[in-house]
Amino acid sequence: QVQLQESGPGLVQPSETLSLTCTVSGDSITRNVYYWVWIRQPPGKGLEWIGGVYYSGTTYYNPSLQSRVTVSMDSSKSQFSLRLSSVTAADTAIYFCAGNLAYWGQGILVAVSS
Amino acid sequence: EIVMTQSPASLSVSPGERATLSCRASQSITNNLAWYQQKPGQAPRLLIYEASTRATGIPARFSGSGSGTDFTLTISSLQSEDFAVYYCRQYSTYFRTFGPGTRVDIK
Numbered sequence: 001q002v003q004l005q006e007s008g009p010g011l012v013q014p015s016e017t018l019s020l021t022c023t024v025s026g027d028s029i030t031r032n033v034y035y036w037v038w039i040r041q042p043p044g045k046g047l048e049w050i051g052g053v054y055y056s057g058t059t060y061y062n063p064s065l066q067s068r069v070t071v072s073m074d075s076s077k078s079q080f081s082l083r084l085s086s087v088t089a090a091d092t093a094i095y096f097c098a099g100n101l102a103y104w105g106q107g108i109l110v111a112v113s114s
Numbered sequence: 115e116i117v118m119t120q121s122p123a124s125l126s127v128s129p130g131e132r133a134t135l136s137c138r139a140s141q142s143i144t145n146n147l148a149w150y151q152q153k154p155g156q157a158p159r160l161l162i163y164e165a166s167t168r169a170t171g172i173p174a175r176f177s178g179s180g181s182g183t184d185f186t187l188t189i190s191s192l193q194s195e196d197f198a199v200y201y202c203r204q205y206s207t208y209f210r211t212f213g214p215g216t217r218v219d220i221k
Contacts, residue, residue, distance in 0.1 A: 037210070047158065047201055047212040060208035063115065096157055101148050101205065102169060104157035 002026040004097050004105035012091075012112050018084040022097030022105060023077070030055050030075045035100055038071060038082045040093040041107070048093075053080055087112045116140055116204050118213035126221040133189040135216045137202035142182045146206035149178055149187045152215075153198045161200075162187065192218070 008020035022036070029036070037052030051061035051071045061069050065084070073080040084091060094107040117140040127133045137147065145165040150158035160169040162178035165185055175190040189196055197220055202213040 039212075046214045047203075049210045049212065052208075052210075062209060098157075101163050101203075102160040104159075107157055 002099060002103045004099060004103055006095060006097050006105045006108040008108060008110070010109060010111065012087055012110060013114055014088055014112055015086055018082070018087050018091065018110055018112070020082045020095055020097070020108065020110070021079050022081070023079050024099065025078065028075075029073065029078045029080065032056075033100070036071075036073065036080045037098050039096045039098055040091075041096070042090075042093045050082065050084075050095075089113065115209060116143060116207060116211050118202055118204055118211050120200075120202060120213035120216050122216060123214070124217040124219065126219055127192050128221045129194060130191050131221075133192055133196075133218055135187040135189075135200055135218075137180075137185040137187070137213050139183045139185075139204055139206075143204045143206035145181045146204055147178075147180070147185050148203045148205065149176075150201045150203060151196075151198045152201065158201060189218075194220075 003025045005023045012018045032055050034055045038050040040048050051069050053059045053071045053073045059071050068085045070083040092112045094109050096107045097105045119138045121136045147165045149162040152158040161172050161176050166178045177188045179186050199215045199217050201215045
């Protein structure tokens with residue numbers, strides 16, 4: 001059973017960079033069936049797809065966030081990561097990491113505030 | 115970008131009744147559509163993929179249909195644990211997109 005767990009700071013200062021890590025267990029992160037993604041959900045609102053990285057390392061991003069987002073993978077640690085630069089209050093959300101359609105982390109609330 | 119819309123935005127249903135939720139894509143996504151259920155404080159749970167295939171462990175009262183641009187999720191007889199928000203999600207393109215959700219609450 002594949003399991004995912006997000007980690008990172010729960011509070012980020014405006015204009016700084018949000019950095020989160022997702023640790024994957026239960027299977028190889030580089031098995032050629034996986035698309036690892038980040039999704040966020042502002043409090044009380046819907047789901048927004050941020051970006052993802054294929055098992056091969058190829059990345060894709062939401063065009064509306066592309067200039068600020070980097071998703072990367074570290075197979076040696078069985079982790080993939082999200083970096084979102086120049087954050088504002090509008091980036092306050094629960095951030096989920098997920099794999100393919102079915103595998104989700106529990107989510108981590110990140111607030112952007114001074 | 116493929117834009118997903120869902121209707122209605124909210125739905126009040128009595129336990130035991132049938133609920134029908136709709137999802138529409140701005141262009142054809144063939145059958146690359148998934149449905150999720152989300153309860154407060156939880157991550158979304160996959161219900162249906164490939165428009166009509168139930169995910170592992172999902173009860174038979176959940177069914178999906180449709181292809182191209184129009185899709186439907188039907189809950190045949192609502193149970194108390196089914197009151198939640200339901201999202202559709204397309205995975206036809208590398209840039210996945212979600213619908214805005216349909217809230218199903220108790221009438």
